[in-house]
Amino acid sequence: MQDRQEYISQVVVTAEQMRDIEGRIFAAKMPVAALMEKVAGLIFRRIQVIIPPYPIPDQGKSRVGILVGPGHNGGDALVVARELHFRGYEVRIYSAFSKLKELTSQHLHYAQSLGIPCYQELTQLSDCDFFIDGLFGLGLEKAIANPIASTINQINNWHKPIISIDLPSGLHTDTGEVLGTAIRATYTFCLGLWKLGFLQDQALDYIGKAELIDFDIPLADVQAVLQDAPQIKRITKATALSTLPLPRPPVTHKYKEGHLLLICGSRRYAGGAILTALGARASGVGMLSIAVPESLKQLLVSHLPEALIIGCPETETGAIAHLQLPEKTDLSSFNAIACGPGLTKDATSIVEQVITSDRSLVLDADGLNILAQLGTIPTLKKRQAATVLTPHTGEFQRLFHDIADPKEDRVKAVQSAAMQTGAVVLLKGARTAISNPQGFVWINPESTPALARGGSGDVLTGLLGGLLAQAATKQIAVEDIVATAAWWHSQAGILAAQERTELGVDALTLTQYLMKVVSN
Ligand SMILES: NC(=O)C1=CN([C@@H]2O[C@H](COP(=O)(O)OP(=O)(O)OC[C@H]3O[C@@H](n4cnc5c(N)ncnc54)[C@H](OP(=O)(O)O)[C@@H]3O)[C@@H](O)[C@H]2O)[C@@H](O)CC1
Ligand SMILES: Nc1ncnc2c1ncn2[C@@H]1O[C@H](COP(=O)(O)OP(=O)(O)O)[C@@H](O)[C@H]1O
Ligand SMILES: [K+]
Structure with a gap:
């Protein structure tokens, strides 16, 4: 006990x-x-x-x-x-x-x-x-x-x-x-x-x-x-820390510590790609590959010299037209994929492509908006591997308007969404709620309104993707990883707000506080 x-x-x-x-x-x-x-x-x-x-x-x-x-x-x-x-x-x-x-x-x-x-x-x-x-x-x-x-x-x-x-x-x-x-x-x-x-x-x-x-x-x-x-649990520090990939085994190599593919950004939303990538970096993931429109490649290289940046062909509007992976690489080369921040709705084909892959997948932001357009439930039926959806209330309503209303009872809403789609659903908010497909719920009991700022969700997507990739070889339930990511993200916000006030937690700053949470 x-x-x-x-x-x-x-x-x-x-x-x-x-x-x-x-x-x-x-x-x-x-x-x-x-x-x-x-x-x-x-x-x-x-x-x-x-x-x-x-x-x-x-x-x-x-x-x-x-x-x-x-x-x-x-x-x-x-x-x-x-x-x-x-x-x-x-x-x-x-x-x-x-x-x-x-x-x-x-x-x-x-x-x-x-x-x-x-x-x-x-x-x-x-x-x-x-x-x-x-x-x-x-x-x-x-x-x-x-x-x-x-x-x-x-x-x-x-x-x-x-x-x-x-x-x-x-x-x-x-x-x-x-x-x-x-x-x-x-x-x-x-x-x-x-x-x-x-x-x-x-x-x-x-x-x-x-x-x-x-x-x-x-x-x-x-x-x-x-x-x-x-059936419903509060996420605690102890449960969150227990799923972190710490300590690392002494004998390991970068591919054993997870390979994450991020798919994000557009000419219009370049910053979102950087924030997502910095969230992933803070997760400690072994290898990070980032697919962006070709015109963003240099920008990403300059911010994340350690990452493999994959420049993709662009649509006229500057969105990723389709995924162009390096030679001898396909989606099965990755342990997890996180897709969505800053894509714009013109990146439909890439979302369709990742949905058919057999990799663990996080969909966020425009990844979710595109999923809603494709038809949430029938599209997710094609998934063979774990799917994590991370909507805020507006995205949730677009995805699940015929299933549940998060304005009435957020916990019931997230439960219904997860049970009907077979995905793990994370409904963002002041008290972020996560449900697995069996209807078990985890709620993040502490956060800060300092996080109510553009870009902080992008950081969460990267962090979560990085943790999922690292967990791929370990027997940890996906929903536990999602709960850990939500906890870590909000604790970084709390720590940053303590030092800098609730006005001082821009998304870039938030990424710099992630490591402080677990090294404290
Ligand atoms: N049970 C225990 O062992 C322990 C309980 N503990 C304590 O007891 C609390 C629960 O007590 P409780 O069940 O008596 O209910 P409580 O919230 O005081 O009010 C119910 C009363 O309000 C009335 N009422 C309802 N709606 C109304 C309205 N809109 N407008 C007007 N009236 C309305 C309703 O009347 P009725 O409608 O039934 O005629 C009923 O009489 C619990 O929260 C904790 O503090 C602790 O000591 C630990 C041990
Ligand atoms: N009032 C609040 N209290 C605590 N956390 C919040 C609050 N508002 C938003 N957040 C958190 O901030 C993040 C915002 O994400 P999101 O809405 O996707 O922003 P963006 O798309 O601009 O990155 C989520 O993790 C959410 O839980
Ligand atoms: K009371």
């Missing part, structure tokens, strides 16, 4: 799975009240660190507003309220629901008996320094309506720190969708296991800084519900 912390950091659950896991704990006779006490105690300890009871000496107590909903999320908040009260915070409760669950109601009575004031009017909490959001957690299923919706909007408008328990109230646990309206949290303490909604792009504006509170759910219960292999 893996180390608990590592296992827990990989697991992602839906609301239904979480309920089933909790159901097993209660069936084993753990009292609900005891679990609530334990969970809230852990939350309280974190809050004490983030906002102390007397933040500024001689300037009075911290005033905290507790937002209490009707269910056990509200119960958690009330236990936290009681503990904060005992530790010297000035606590005020907002509870406007007429019907509370039994345990929640008991905690409310006890809090009031201690003299903690409880209001039905939000205005009574307007001078609080910060808030604890215990309105709704896992149990929210329908859209929030007035008067609670306007309460939430009012609190958001106060722009005070808000700590949400389990989820920002108003978010759908699985899709991260806003159900009517939602709390914009500063911190969210996700309880027990990561809920899927935390990894959906549309939730990120609401979650703030997310932290997992591990309350010792027995792993046997998690595994029983997830049936040993979690």
